[in-house]
Every structure is written in structure tokens, then in C-alpha cells.
Amino acid sequence: MPLDQDFDNAEQDEEDGEVGKEMSFIGHLEELRWHVIRAVGSIFVFAIIAFIYIQEIYQYVIIAPAKTGFWTYRMLCKLSVVVGYDDLCIKALNFQLQAMGLGDNFTMSMTSSIIAGLVFAFPYAFWEVWRFIKPGLKASERRSARGAVFYVTFLFFSGVLFGYYIVTPLAINFLANFTLDPSIINQFSITSYISLVATLTLACGVAFQLPIVVFVLSKVGILTPSFMREYRKHSMIVILILAAVITPSPDIYSQIIVAIPLFILFEISILVSARVEREKLREEQSLTKSSGI
Structure with missing residues (x-):
């Protein structure tokens, strides 16, 4: 028997042993x-x-x-x-950041470190x-969920990058340039920022x-x-409503930029649900054939 086949069989026996262990x-x-x-x-290691x-x-x-030199503003x-x-080009951000409390700088450095640790340790x-x-999980469920760590991690970091490079700059631009009166100076605390x-x-x-x-809900039969x-x-x-809420900026271009990835995610979710449904049908057909024999 080939060596690689021996390894596969041993790995399968190990997984079966884990599942069967009470x-x-x-x-x-x-x-x-x-x-x-x-x-x-x-998380704490990465935070340190x-x-x-x-x-x-x-x-x-x-x-x-x-800062106006940020990659998103230049794009x-x-x-x-x-x-x-021309209004799409962000040329100025009219606000100043301040540390209002005596320990704000240290507190925010600790908080930011923990957030960074959470992101990188995810x-x-x-x-x-x-x-x-x-x-x-059952053997069929483990096969269906193969690569779960990769997909969850990939989606999480994709969302973080989208939030950092798209949503956050658009929100900062709107909130920084929104004033009730020209005499009012926007001075935001570093905590708020x-x-x-x-x-x-x-x-x-x-x-x-x-x-x-959607994958989980489709597996339990809630979504099709x-x-x-x-x-x-x-x-x-x-x-579109969610994109309008996320990007307070009234221009339609910013809302479209935010909405497009959400549309793509929804279409991908439909494909995921369809795949789950096909797997369920195959399992039902195999059970029917086995019971018929």
C-alpha cells in the first residue's frame, strides 16, 4: 500500500477516534x-x-x-x-484631535493595543x-465545513480592510466637515476618534x-x-439603506462604493446556500439507495 494512502488512513482513523471519544x-x-x-x-501576546x-x-x-494624504482620499x-x-475629492479635514484627560494617551494606547491584539490573534x-x-460534528458536517478557519479568517480580514480603507475615511470626512455654524471649531477627543x-x-x-x-442557517434548514x-x-x-447609514455622506458615489461589496457578499451567500442544498439532496439520494438495497 502506498505511503501516502497509509497516512490518509491513519489521519482518518485519528479523526474517527476523536469523534467517537466520549x-x-x-x-x-x-x-x-x-x-x-x-x-x-x-490576544494578550499580540496586544503586548x-x-x-x-x-x-x-x-x-x-x-x-x-490626514488628507491617506490612500483612500488620494484614490x-x-x-x-x-x-x-469634484466634490468626491476630499481636500481638507476640518478637525483637531485632543487628549482631554490626563491619562487619555496611556488609556487609549492600552485600548488600541488590545484591539490590535484581537484583530491579529483572530x-x-x-x-x-x-x-x-x-x-x-458528524463526518458529513466536517466534510462540508472543511476550510472553515481559512474562510472565516479571510472574510474577517476582508471586512476589516474594507472598514478601515472605505467606511472609516468616509465617515470621518462627513463628521469632520459637518458643522452647525462656521464659527464652531471641531475638536474631537482621541477617545471618541x-x-x-x-x-x-x-x-x-x-x-x-x-x-x-448563511451556510449555518442553510445547514439547519432555515434559509434556502x-x-x-x-x-x-x-x-x-x-x-442601499445600510450603505446610506454607514456612510453619512450624502453623495451617491460614496454609498455605491460601500454597497457594491455588500451586494457581492449577498450573491456569494446565495451560491453557498445552493451548495448546501445540493449536498443535502445528494445525502438524501444516497440514503434512499442504501435503504432500497
């Missing part, structure tokens, strides 16, 4: 505790590394969207030339959670998990591809 309730809690400890520990380089992180990452200015809409933390969940950046960035990372959510196709037009309206 544990008490206390045993499951103990195993879950260690998975959580390792996941939280990885981020704290060491916190000044560089502030200068090149956190404060960057508050919008180029886009404004192409479409002939793949490993989710992998630890997946290691706890996976043995409890970081809260906005972190909320929008992480929220987009979570929102981009839509295909994963026919249902999603039937309400596709309704979903477009909801996405």
Missing part, C-alpha cells in the same frame, strides 16, 4: 477552558507586541485616516477626475474554538461573515437559495 460534562468544560485560555492568551510598537501603530495606522481624488464630480483564536467544536475607527472596522469584519452565517433569490430585490433595498 467525555463527561466536566471533561468538556475542562477542555473548553483550556481552549479559551489559549485563545485569550494569544502592539503596545511595544504603539507609536508606530498610531502614526501609520490609527491616525492615518485623519477618491483620482476617481473624481474620472467621473467629473485566526488562532477562532482555530482554538473550531478545535473544540469540530469533534462534535478611536472608538469610531474601532467600531466601524470591527463591525465590517463581523458583517463580512454573512456567507458563513430559492428564498434568497425571491427576496433579492428586497435585499438590495436593505443594502
Whole structure:
């Protein structure tokens, strides 16, 4: 028997052993505790590394969207030339950042380090959670969920990048240039600014998990591809409203920039749901044939 086939059989036997192994309730809690400890520990490790380089992180990452030289603003200015809409180009951000409290700088450096640790440790933390969940799944469910860590991580970082480079700059531009009277000077606390950046960035990372959510709901029979196709037009309206809420800027171009990735995610979710439905049909057909024999 070839060596690679021996390895595959051994790996399959190991997975079957994990699935077949029974544990008490206390045993499951103990195993879950260690998975959580390792996941939280990885977050703190990355948070410590981020704290060491916190000044560089502030200068090149956190404060960057508050400057007109940011990549997104430069691309919008180029886009404004192409479409002939000059208002799309962001030439000034009329606000100043201030540390209002005595310990704001230190507090925000700690908070930013933890947020950075959460983002960078996400793949490993989710992998630890997946290691706890996976043995409890059936063989067919494990086959269907193959590559779950990769897809969840890819979608999360795609959402984080989308939130950081698209949603956050558009929101900052609108809020910074919105004034009730020209005599009013916008002076925002660093706490408020970081809260906005972190909320929008992480929220987009979570929102981009839509295909994963649809996969789970389709597996349990709550969602079907026919249902999603039937309400596709309704979903477009909801996405446009969501894009308008995410980007307070009144220009239609900014809303379209935000809405396009959400449309793509919805279409991908339909394909995911259709794949789940096909797998269910194949399993039902195989069970019917086996019972007929």
C-alpha cells in the first residue's frame, strides 16, 4: 500500500477516534477552558507586541485616516477626475484631535493595543474554538465545513480592510466637515476618534461573515437559495439603506462604493446556500439507495 494512502488512513482513523471519544460534562468544560485560555492568551501576546510598537501603530495606522494624504482620499481624488464630480475629492479635514484627560494617551494606547491584539490573534483564536467544536460534528458536517478557519479568517480580514480603507475615511470626512455654524471649531477627543475607527472596522469584519452565517442557517434548514433569490430585490433595498447609514455622506458615489461589496457578499451567500442544498439532496439520494438495497 502506498505511503501516502497509509497516512490518509491513519489521519482518518485519528479523526474517527476523536469523534467517537466520549467525555463527561466536566471533561468538556475542562477542555473548553483550556481552549479559551489559549485563545485569550494569544490576544494578550499580540496586544503586548502592539503596545511595544504603539507609536508606530498610531502614526501609520490609527491616525492615518485623519490626514488628507491617506490612500483612500488620494484614490477618491483620482476617481473624481474620472467621473467629473469634484466634490468626491476630499481636500481638507476640518478637525483637531485632543487628549482631554490626563491619562487619555496611556488609556487609549492600552485600548488600541488590545484591539490590535484581537484583530491579529483572530485566526488562532477562532482555530482554538473550531478545535473544540469540530469533534462534535458528524463526518458529513466536517466534510462540508472543511476550510472553515481559512474562510472565516479571510472574510474577517476582508471586512476589516474594507472598514478601515472605505467606511472609516468616509465617515470621518462627513463628521469632520459637518458643522452647525462656521464659527464652531471641531475638536474631537482621541477617545471618541478611536472608538469610531474601532467600531466601524470591527463591525465590517463581523458583517463580512454573512456567507458563513448563511451556510449555518442553510445547514439547519432555515434559509434556502430559492428564498434568497425571491427576496433579492428586497435585499438590495436593505443594502442601499445600510450603505446610506454607514456612510453619512450624502453623495451617491460614496454609498455605491460601500454597497457594491455588500451586494457581492449577498450573491456569494446565495451560491453557498445552493451548495448546501445540493449536498443535502445528494445525502438524501444516497440514503434512499442504501435503504432500497
